Amino acid sequence: MPELPEVEVTRRSFSARIAGATVLGASLGKPLRWPLGCQPASLEGRLVTDVERRGKYLLLHFDRGLLLLHLGMSGSLSFALELPAMGPHDHFDLHTDRGHLRLHDPRRFGAVVWAPDNDAPVLHKLLGHLGMEPLSQEFSLVRFAAGLKASRSIIKQVLLSGRLVVGVGNIYASEALFRAGIRPTTLAGRIGPVRVARLHAAIVAVLEQAVSLGGSTLRDFQSADGSAGHFQLSANVYGRAGAPCHTCSAPIKMLRQGQRSSFYCPVCQRP
């Protein structure tokens, strides 16, 4: 479910409401990708200061320490004054005096991990290799172009890896490549400067549009206040195999790269 837009929309939907809250306790469901790394009771009394996003991770900062949250493939957060009893797919509840934050994640690829301070080894392990934030000033065309030039991988993999730029997942990689007119199988280092510039702009544009539309709701994504996203309605290629291209009417093609599918227009996107 969650790429950068969905994670950012989730963050915005509860960060202001949870900031300033005092933790009353925490409840655990089934195991997630990694152990929490602390006793749930040790969170009691901590003060939530703010919620930050880094790539597809959310950082729930306390007056001392932070929780690293990841939504995996099927995760979503809820934040409400009252929540029903934990169901079979609810795996983490953080109870505060301003409401209850819950991670719902059927596939359990998500994670909630405690970091006692900003130098905790777990932060280096999970965040240390992450690339540029595409919606920040640091995402410069010069650095992006240099990163692509130095790569010997195909462009789709470079975008998904998060080593150069973070937050771009399977939906938005396909969409950005369509807008830039680049086929997903193109070698990153072989893309000329004009199309590199187009791709750089397309990544920013598609992510910003998706955030403004509340993200993509393919199956059951919703933000922490329960609202769904609508970007999927304006997708040009993702999930549209066989359907006519919005630009040239040629049938959209799907191909498998590794374990992931890519969608592209064989006419509008050149190798």
Next chain:
DNA sequence: ATTCTCACCTGCGGGC
């Protein structure tokens, strides 16, 4: 070093 493949887990839709 960099790149590639796999594994993790559950649910759903399609074909038989």
Next chain:
DNA sequence: TGCCCGCAGGTGAGAA
């Protein structure tokens, strides 16, 4: 109706 298969928004670990 029921079963089996393939597929799904991510990413660290280990192999090559």
